[in-house]
Amino acid sequence: MSSDLQWLLLRKNNSFIVKRAVEGPVFSKEPGNLRNLHSYKFSGLANAKTIDIAQTPAGVQISARKTKASSGAVKLALAKSTLRPRSGSRRAQGIVAQYAKRGYRPDLRTAAIARVSALIAAQKEPKPSPPKKLRGSKAKAIEASLE
DSSP states (O other): OOHHHHHHHHSSOOTTEEEOSSSSOEEEOOTTOSSOBOSTTTOTTTOSSOEEEEEETTEEEEEEEOTTSOTTOSSTTEEEEEEOTTSOHHHHHHHHHHHHHTTSOGGGHHHHHHHHHHHHHHHSOOOOOOOOOOOTHHHHHHHHHHO
């Protein structure tokens, strides 16, 4: 079945559609959708070539659907690569660029890099904030009480 026909069947009604506002944007929770927008370009269900980026305990996993895999193969139909938590967005940019250079959905390069960068930033531990310094009359009152 062609990807255009699949999109025509899926666009009005599927279990991944998220409609929040009446006239607002329509989102999608499907795997392989990098921007989470309900559109043909970013659809992970309708397109034969998809890049899925997911957060795992081992790091960020980038998986791409193999183009020549049979429709029945699920696990074998994905090429996976994992980024460790502290590897950074430059490493992710290299992996995504490899897919784009091979002609595998080069239009999704910026969306994939943005998604990986956001997941890596979410995994980082925040720096502890320094204690707040008291100023003005409160600071003078504490100084006077210490003396």
